[in-house]
Amino acid sequence: MSKIRFLQLLFIFYLLGSCTQETWNVEQENVLRQGVLTRGVGPMEDAMEGLKGTTLGKKLIESLSIPVKFEYDQSMKPGTMGYVGRGVIRYNGLSDPFGPLLFHELFHVYQMKEIAVASRNHEVEAYMAQYLLVMSIEGAEEKDFYAVSTKFVDYIRKLAKYTTWSVMDTKGSIKFQRLYEKALVELRKHHLYGTNTNYTEEPGPYSFQNLYNFLSIK
Numbered sequence: 001m002s003k004i005r006f007l008q009l010l011f012i013f014y015l016l017g018s019c020t021q022e023t024w025n026v027e028q029e030n031v032l033r034q035g036v037l038t039r040g041v042g043p044m045e046d047a048m049e050g051l052k053g054t055t056l057g058k059k060l061i062e063s064l065s066i067p068v069k070f071e072y073d074q075s076m077k078p079g080t081m082g083y084v085g086r087g088v089i090r091y092n093g094l095s096d097p098f099g100p101l102l103f104h105e106l107f108h109v110y111q112m113k114e115i116a117v118a119s120r121n122h123e124v125e126a127y128m129a130q131y132l133l134v135m136s137i138e139g140a141e142e143k144d145f146y147a148v149s150t151k152f153v154d155y156i157r158k159l160a161k162y163t164t165w166s167v168m169d170t171k172g173s174i175k176f177q178r179l180y181e182k183a184l185v186e187l188r189k190h191h192l193y194g195t196n197t198n199y200t201e202e203p204g205p206y207s208f209q210n211l212y213n214f215l216s217i218k
Ligand SMILES: [Zn+2]
Pocket: 029, 104, 108, 122, 123, 126
């Protein structure tokens, strides 16, 4: 069975298998709405508990090979979160709900393990993972996912649909490659991930290798 076909079946399984009532709004990475700071009462741990209540969140947390630590970092822009390596996710400013962004950062831990690398490929994949999480939550609608730009969201949706619904020969993955490339173009234009930042990228052919590995874990 091809990887894309396999991923497609798994995706369908997760959509059917979602069991949580909770619906989260999604915030763009590092552009979280600034809410009331709840420092000292374990807000990140609360969010982790929320994620454990979802099929994908539980699976991701259980799949991490290194322990995760949270560090409140006052020097960061309020409403931001980021993976800095060695299992450390730094944050400043919280707004609730923000579970999907935490899922995104945890997916970076899964992708990169000890050493964080600023990579646009990692971002496309992490946003795809985030999209799958959001859409697996019961009652979720397409508008519940937002990231980077309207066009970027559109490409992520199309990549997911292409991955999910394509029952054609996956040698026809030219379309997948093209959509992935378009998603990269959107990231290149973005101030957080763009060509004027330290983000780099790997050339194609592109795949969601880490996501595939993650979803393949029994
Ligand atoms: Zn990211």
